[in-house]
Amino acid sequence: MEKMITGAYAVLETLKRLGVKDLFGYPGGAVIPIYNELYDFPDLNHVFVRHEQGAAHAADGYARVSGEIGVCLATSGPGATNLVTGIMTAQMDSIPLLAITGQVGSHLLGKDAFQETDIVGITMPITKHSFLITQIEEIPRLIKTAYEIAMSGRKGPVLVDIPRDIQLAQFPLKTFEAIFECETKYNPPQEKFEYLSGSESELQALLKKAQRPVLIAGAGVVCANAQALLQTFVAHYDIPVVNTLLGLGSIPLDGKYGLGMIGMHGSVYGNFALRDADLVIAIGMRFDDRVTGNPDTFLKNARIIHIDIDRAEMNKNKRADISIITSAKEGLTYLVNQTSKSSHTQWIDQIQTWKRTYPLQPTQAPKHLTASQIIHFASRTTNDDAIVITDVGQHQMWAAQYYQFKKPRTFCSSGGAGTMGYGLPAALGAAIAKPDETVLLFVGDGGIQMTIQELMTLKQEKANVKVIILNNGFLGMVRQWQELFNHKRYSSVDLSLNPDFNILADGYGLKNITVKSEADFIEFEKALRSDEAVLINCIIAREENVFPMIPAGLSVDEIVIGGEYDEKL
Amino acid sequence: MKSYKIKVLVDSHAGTVARILSLFARRGISLESINSVDEHDSPYIAMLLGVNIEEDQLDVICHQIERLYDTVSVSVENI
Numbered sequence: 234m235e236k237m238i239t240g241a242y243a244v245l246e247t248l249k250r251l252g253v254k255d256l257f258g259y260p261g262g263a264v265i266p267i268y269n270e271l272y273d274f275p276d277l278n279h280v281f282v283r284h285e286q287g288a289a290h291a292a293d294g295y296a297r298v299s300g301e302i303g304v305c306l307a308t309s310g311p312g313a314t315n316l317v318t319g320i321m322t323a324q325m326d327s328i329p330l331l332a333i334t335g336q337v338g339s340h341l342l343g344k345d346a347f348q349e350t351d352i353v354g355i356t357m358p359i360t361k362h363s364f365l366i367t368q369i370e371e372i373p374r375l376i377k378t379a380y381e382i383a384m385s386g387r388k389g390p391v392l393v394d395i396p397r398d399i400q401l402a403q404f405p406l407k408t409f410e411a412i413f414e415c416e417t418k419y420n421p422p423q424e425k426f427e428y429l430s431g432s433e434s435e436l437q438a439l440l441k442k443a444q445r446p447v448l449i450a451g452a453g454v455v456c457a458n459a460q461a462l463l464q465t466f467v468a469h470y471d472i473p474v475v476n477t478l479l480g481l482g483s484i485p486l487d488g489k490y491g492l493g494m495i496g497m498h499g500s501v502y503g504n505f506a507l508r509d510a511d512l513v514i515a516i517g518m519r520f521d522d523r524v525t526g527n528p529d530t531f532l533k534n535a536r537i538i539h540i541d542i543d544r545a546e547m548n549k550n551k552r553a554d555i556s557i558i559t560s561a562k563e564g565l566t567y568l569v570n571q572t573s574k575s576s577h578t579q580w581i582d583q584i585q586t587w588k589r590t591y592p593l594q595p596t597q598a599p600k601h602l603t604a605s606q607i608i609h610f611a612s613r614t615t616n617d618d619a620i621v622i623t624d625v626g627q628h629q630m631w632a633a634q635y636y637q638f639k640k641p642r643t644f645c646s647s648g649g650a651g652t653m654g655y656g657l658p659a660a661l662g663a664a665i666a667k668p669d670e671t672v673l674l675f676v677g678d679g680g681i682q683m684t685i686q687e688l689m690t691l692k693q694e695k696a697n698v699k700v701i702i703l704n705n706g707f708l709g710m711v712r713q714w715q716e717l718f719n720h721k722r723y724s725s726v727d728l729s730l731n732p733d734f735n736i737l738a739d740g741y742g743l744k745n746i747t748v749k750s751e752a753d754f755i756e757f758e759k760a761l762r763s764d765e766a767v768l769i770n771c772i773i774a775r776e777e778n779v780f781p782m783i784p785a786g787l788s789v790d791e792i793v794i795g796g797e798y799d800e801k802l
Numbered sequence: 803m804k805s806y807k808i809k810v811l812v813d814s815h816a817g818t819v820a821r822i823l824s825l826f827a828r829r830g831i832s833l834e835s836i837n838s839v840d841e842h843d844s845p846y847i848a849m850l851l852g853v854n855i856e857e858d859q860l861d862v863i864c865h866q867i868e869r870l871y872d873t874v875s876v877s878v879e880n881i
Contacts, residue, residue, distance in 0.1 A: 353817060358824050362871040365816060382871060419871070545865035548858065 235407065241266035241400040243372040243409050244333065245274050250413060251380050253304050253331075254278060255295060255665050257288040261308025262348060263335030266400035280665060280694060283686035285312050287658035289319020290684070293328050294659030297645040298620055299666040300458065302329045302383055309336050310348030313394075314355065318652055321359040323390040325649025326479060327452065329383040330390035331376075332356075338398040339367065356392045363392040369402045373413040385421035387543040388456060426563055429547050431538075431555030433571070439536050439555065440572050443512035445580045446472045449495070449524075452479035452648070453517015453541060453561045455641045460484065462565040463516075469569055471577045473584055475503040477518045478633055479648040485639035487617070492584065493593070496524040498630040501591035501781050501794055506584050508789045510535045514568070517541060517561040520550035521649065522785075530788040540564035591781075591794060593634050598774040602750060604628055604703045607771050608635040610754060611673055611701065614761045619643070619671040620663050622698075624656030624680035627709035630779045632675045654683030657700065661687055664696035671761070672697060678704040678731050688741040691766045699761055700743075700768045702734055705775045713778045738768035745770065805834065805881040806860055808851045810867055811841065811874040818872040822849065825866050831855055846874050852881075 238246070244267055248256070255278045260268045271279055282288045285307040292303030303323075307316050313334040323330040337346040353363045361382050364375045372395070379391040440446075454463055460483050467474055467490045474484045475495040484491040492503040507513065513535045518524070525531040528551050539546075539553035540561065547556040557564060595605035608631055611619075617637040623629040623646040638644055645663060647655040660674035681702055691698055712726040738745035745768040748757050760767040780795025812818050819838075826833060835852035855863070864876050 354820065357817060357821050358828060363817070386869075543869070545862060545869055547865070549862045 235405050237403040238406050238409060239266065239270060239400065240369045240372055240395065240402050240404075241270040243369070243404075244376065244395065244400070245270055245277060246409065247373045247376040247413060248304060249274065249276055251377065253302065255280060256304040256306055257282055257291040257295070257662065258306030259283075259285045259288055259308070259312060261312045261335065263309035263312070263337060263397050264306060264400075266397065267306065267333075267335065278665075279306075280661070280690065282658065282661075282690050284684065285315035286319055286654065287661070287684055287687045287690065289316045289330070289332065290322065290652075290655050290658035291662035291665070291687075292330055293319060293323045293655075294622060294645050294662030295666045296323075296328050296330060296662075297659075298642050298663045300642065301666070302331055302380060303662065304331045304333065306333045307335070308348065309334060309352070310350045312348075313350060313352040317355060317359070318654075320356055320390045320392065322647050322650040322652045322655060324359045324361075326647065327388050327456065328390065329388040331379055331383055332390060332392040334392065334394045335400065336365070336394045336396040339396045340398070342396065352392065353394050359390070360392050361389040363394065365394045366396070366399055369399050369404050370408065370412060372399070373409055374415065374417055377413065378417040378419045381417055381419050381421065426557070426559040426567065429544065429556040429558055430553065431557075436538065436555050437571055439512055439538065440470070440568075444577065445510050446470070446512040446514065446577060447506050447510040447535075448472050448474045449477065449507075449513060449515040449518055450474050450480040450483040451477040451516060451518025454480055454483040455517075457517065457542075457561040458641070459560075459562040459565050460641045462562060462569070466565050466569050466572075470572045470575045471581065472514070473506055473581060475499070475506060477521065477524055477648070478646060479644075480518065481633060481644045482638040482641040486637050487639060489581070492588075494633045496521075497526070497783050497785065498634065498779050498781065500593050500634070501792060502584055502587035504781070504783065504789045504792060505587050505591075507532060508534070509583075512536050512538070514538045515540070515553070516564055519546045522550070525551060526783050527786055527788050530790075595635065596777065598777065601772065601774040602748065603777055604631045604705075604771075604773050605635050606751075607701065607703065607748065607773065608632055608675065610757065611761060612636045614758050615671055615673065619673045620645070620667060622646070622656050622660040622663055622672065622674045624674075624676040625651045625653045626677045626680060627705075627713065627779050628675045628677050628703040631703070653680040656680055657684045658687045658690075660698045660700070661690055661694065661696050664691075664698050665694065668697070671699070673699050673701060673761075675701050675703060677709060678702055678706065678728055678734070679708045681734070682732075685737065688738065688743060688768070692742050696766060697764055698766050700766065702768065702770050703773055704731070704734065704770055705773050705777070706731060707775060710779070712776070716776070716778070718784070734768060734770045743768050747772065803854050803856060805852065805854045807879045807881060808853060808860075808864065808867075809877045809879070810849045810851065811846045811876075812849060812872045813845065813874055814847045815872055819849070821870055821872065822851075822867055825863055826853065829859070829863075831859075
């Protein structure tokens with residue numbers, strides 16, 4: 234007798250055949266058939282989170298550190314809409330995510346049925362594509378297509394919505410296999426090398442003439458696994474490298490060339506290097522407003538070569554002299570072939586002088602620890618070699634400034650979306666993807682409360698995440714802006730009425746410590762070296778600001794370097 | 803600002819038109835006209851969108867339409 238399978242089985246079998254090993258989800262009425270079949274799929278490790286938003290962020294963190302697709306699963310209606318922030322976060326940072334949602338039965342579509350929502354419509358602007366499956370036979374082809382869309386070209390999230398009756402329907406296993414083996418109709422965007430503006434001879438002339446070149450390495454370099462090629466080109470052409478926030482890790486920061494993050498809270502020396510550069514090679518980045526400030530004055534002294542895989546990024550935010558559409562990997566290979574061994578000693582010496590004059594060094598406060606002291610200590614204790622996840626806010630910028638990244642895929646943060654609440658579930662996802670590595674989460678006392686329920690999932694999964702709360706009793710970044718730009722009119726930023734995070738950790742069954750002074754660093758070090766999750770509640774100076782800072786919309790000439798922190802509170 | 807006709811050839815599925823039009827809506831751009839016809843001897847549908855926008859905006863929007871899953875090709879005519 235012919236073996237029949239359900240649509241729900243087909244969903245899971247397709248994922249398995251695509252190489253998916255882990256997925257993050259939360260059950261509900263419209264996905265009960267999938268959870269029923271999941272019972273018999275021991276090869277698929279399902280991580281039961283405590284909120285669907287956590288599933289999406291965990292899948293995102295998983296994808297960022299592993300380079301594989303992240304998969305999340307939720308029920309219809311509120312389950313599906315709870316994924317939305319996570320999907321948008323992945324879209325903004327080009328993270329491959331496959332979101333699978335259950336939907337009400339086909340006969341109920343459009344009838345405002347219980348837990349019905351148009352999740353395909355809702356997610357249209359924040360996905361690469363979204364599918365509503367209308368026939369059981371479409372399951373293997375469309376999930377495979379969704380996978381291909383998410384992982385090809387400029388990566389991103391894809392949603393597949395599956396009505397409950399289609400999950401329950403049956404069709405022959407043979408039919409499933411035949412459809413799965415067929416190629417999808419998807420034609421990925423051409424990744425062939427193309428000059429959108431400029432020419433090879435113009436490129437060669439710019440490279441030859443440049444005396445003060447700088448390379449901006451963005452997330453595209455990390456995504457393309459092009460770090461080795463980057464280092465080859467950098468040494469060959471003798472060019473300093475600055476990073477966008479999400480490009481951190483593409484080049485070691487302890488060497489001759491890596492200058493760290495640029496932009497609003499980037500280093501002075503990195504921003505000065507861009508200000509005085511005569512040639513900027515921008516690879517796998519999109520001239521985001523947090524990088525450029527005022528785009529009209531940004532790189533006003535430089536000729537620009539822009540290399541990116543996405544044609545739609547060309548001249549979107551900043552017009553380049555030469556625009557090349559290709560991946561970071563191919564682009565860097567091409568650049569190596571187009572340049573002869575060069576030397577820019579004088580220029581690099583100038584940058585080193587700036588680095589000595591305006592170093593990024595941990596600040597001190599008279600009464601409390603500062604965030605930079607804690608991050609600096611964590612960086613040294615982990616040999617600059619941990620996977621670092623951040624939430625969003627001041628601590629995010631401090632982590633980017635003070636952790637000495639040396640490897641790609643070791644820094645995860647919500648860059649484009651700036652999603653508070655991202656950190657904890659993303660750290661969970663990272664720990665599932667890399668169970669043998671140390672995962673540090675830097676999170677504020679505001680952000681941790683947005684997805685704090687995932688502490689339970691950390692415990693459940695025995696995920697070795699060090700949850701380092703930089704607790705200043707404020708929504709720090711908003712407070713900083715209110716101090717600097719609204720005459721210190723602090724409005725709805727005071728979090729001095731916080732819960733006791735240590736008691737909360739106890740409630741979730743997690744080890745926890747409090748770090749208030751350098752005397753606590755011995756316990757802090759033990760916690761960082763332990764092999765289980767620990768919540769580390771760091772009480773830090775309340776009103777420290779993140780500096781340097783280029784105020785929004787201004788240029789590097791208006792950079793506020795900052796000084797000693799005069800602690801009032 | 804100039805007026806253009808953007809011709810988009812699409813492999814039409816549920817949501818294709820919404821996806822394309824949302825690229826204008828998110829920028830607060832109102833279309834001046836919209837037509838849609840079957841292409842002879844082709845499985846695709848041609849959409850003709852009339853729009854009054856800046857040239858820079860036009861380039862970016864066209865590239866963003868181009869990268870959509872359902873889009874086959876995009877071309878632009880000045881009016």
